[in-house]
Amino acid sequence: MSEHSWRAGDRSHTAAEHGERAPLVILANFVSPLAVDLSERSVLRGWSEQAARKLWLTRPGDVLITPAPLSDAFRRYAFERLGIPDGSVTVVTVPDAPLLPTAQALAAHGLLEPLRALVRERPGACLLPTALDAASVALAGELGVPVVPYETSPPPPATVKAVARLNTKSGFRAVAHELGIRLPYGRVCTGAELFRVTDEVLSVHERVVVKPDRSAGGHGLYFVTRDDRTSQPMPSVDTHWVVEQYVGHTTAVSAQGYVTAGGADVLYDGEMRMSGGSFVGYRSPLDDLSDLTRAELADWTRVLGRHLGAEGYRGPYSLDAVRAQDGTLHALECNVRRTATTTAHALVTRLVHGGRPVWSTGVAGASLPSFDSVLARLTGSCLDFRPADGEGVLLYTDRPVNGSGWRYVAIAADHSRLASLEGRLAATLKPAVL
CATH class of the missing domain: 3.30.1490 (Dna Ligase; domain 1)
Known part of the structure; x- marks a missing residue:
């Protein structure tokens, strides 16, 4: 497969998403009807605890709206590695409100007027939502700001409805049949x-x-x-x-696409780490698919992106699939939103200059009392990522609520070094046996 077909290491779309052209109001709307019914409060609350990762997208002058508070330790840690002053980003915490998406919870908690004041202080600000739902588009209208990457006008209602439909299993299956994308029965x-x-x-x-x-x-x-x-x-x-x-498979894979007015392209691909059908991590790029199979995944992703573009959608999306035991690829679903890997990819692109690093996300189990105690373990084992090194482990989110599932991003020069890095991480955080 040619380099042009994958644009490996291309920063153009990442820059458009997280560039320095104007301040961003980053809306971590993990509580959204796009992903699950809003009555599933415990599930949404659990997802919201991961919203801290959106801090990695910020630059000085940005505003981060998050459904879960950030600890001082995590903020200091992230800002130090990003090289931006602590206090240069405004963080607004929005507690959940029953049956309301994050964008509407702002008004329910009396936070809409303070947010308007923050926007007035930031001429040219844009809203960057995790999920393009109707509530986030309405919020952008109330604030008088565009939605990234829409520059001149907001996404029309028909586009928002198409996005909601494609984030269902049935909606994806209907479109995939039309587009000739292979599906399980x-x-x-x-x-x-x-x-x-x-x-x-x-x-x-x-x-x-x-x-x-x-x-x-x-x-x-x-x-x-x-x-x-x-x-x-x-x-x-x-x-x-x-x-x-059920397709008996050897690998679960995903490709991340991006739609612009000029078409759709593939930014990166990777292997999804699954447990009992649930997503628990990612490793990018793919290194164990044949060129033909990887090309088919890329082709499907572009075809889907062109369909999204025709519906008026602009921005990121992903296509998930499995490789059957006979090597055949079967698509399972798409996610028309910023997914669990988009922030990690943006982070790696931002911190590693030059080369084409491989990276992964995962969860390391360690019952340690604080964020700083885990960081001390990483530092003591020479695992802590530093931008000058271009390799190491980053603590991706804040201290987990359960105190043991620490989410990380690992970055290395190649897959062999990445595997070694993750092995060392597991050994470093392995609970002591008494």
Whole structure:
């Protein structure tokens, strides 16, 4: 595959997203109906704890709106590595509000007027939402600022509706069929039909995946086999589901695309690290797919991006797929929003100058009392990333609520060194055995 087809290391779209042309109001709207129903409060609260990673996108003068507070230790750490003064970024914490997306929770907590004042102090400011939902577009209108990367006019309602539709399993399947993207066999149904449809698909395939129509990160999906039909509670009759053939696979992969007025391109690809159907990490770029298979993933990603462009969408999106045991690629879903890897990619691009580093994200288990205690472990083992080194481990988010799942980004010169780095990290943070 040619370098041109992948634009490896290209900074053009990253610069457009996180450049220095104007201050950004970075809206970490992890509480959004694009990903999951807003009634799933515990799930949304858990995702919101990851919003601290958006601090890595900031530059002096920016405003970060986050649903979870940031510790002083994490702020100092991130700003030191980014080389920007502590206090040069304004952080606004928006507690969740029942059944309201983050963009609407601002008004519910009396924070809209203070935010307007911050915007007035920043001529030319733009809103950068994690998810392009209706609430974030409405917020941009109330603030009188454009939505990145829309420069002259906001995304029209029809585009926002198309984005919402493509963030469902059924919406993606319908578009993928039209575009000629290979999919596993599957059926769309309501909660009232779910058990019957599951039995019908199991009559053809020995194992199936049952997925809520609107879900992210593997939340709510479960597996059923002919010989082990695990009892599941009866879902609400008006919910929507996809029952899909389980594809026995060797690798779960993803490609990240970006849509501009001029077309769609692929920024990077990688292997998704999965546990029980849930996303737990990423490793980029791909190094164990054949050139033909990797090219097919890139082609599908561009085709999908052109479709999104025709719907009026501009910005990032991803396409997830699996490589079956016979080598065949099957697409599973798309995510039309800033995903769990976009900030990591922007961070690596920003900190590593020159070369084409490989990188990964993951979760390291360590029951340590504070952010600084984990950092001391990394520093003592010479694992802590420093920009001058171009290699090492960064603590990607703040202290985890459960005190043990520390999210990180690892950066190295090649895949072998990356594997060694992650091995050393696991050994360094491994709990002591008494």
